[in-house]
Amino acid sequence: MAMTMHVDIVSAEGEIFSGQAELVVAPGQEGEVGIAARHAPFLSPLKPGEVRVKSEGQEPLSFYVSGGMLEVQPYLVTILSETAVRAKDIDEAAAQEAKRAAEEALADRSGRMEYAKAQAQLAEAVAQLRTLENYRKGRA
Incomplete structure (x- = not known):
């Protein structure tokens, strides 16, 4: 039996995951x-x-x-994030639309949205789509 640790993934909406795990890989x-x-x-x-x-x-x-933040202790990993979603629950259409809107805002530098905010929104949309793609490929 492999050694395990307790893992909690928590978002502003509530607990997304709580359980034992052998390995956690996170985007530092x-x-x-x-x-x-x-x-x-x-x-x-x-x-x-x-x-x-x-x-x-x-x-x-x-x-x-x-x-968000990652806290690691020898037998406990806690991930706190504003938004956390199981990959299977990602709304692909909404992520695609967010990506498109952020790309438009970046192209229109005189637009309503700040450049840094548009960059952050684009990074989040791309990360959602990449997570969904990895999930579908079975790379989880």
């Missing part, structure tokens, strides 16, 4: 972070992207997070 600001039980404690900001949770004997789970 400096790149993907892989965490197994007994990992050294640390805190890290997260960028928008996919969180993968692997539990013994189960299919890996995939989640989209809009950024």
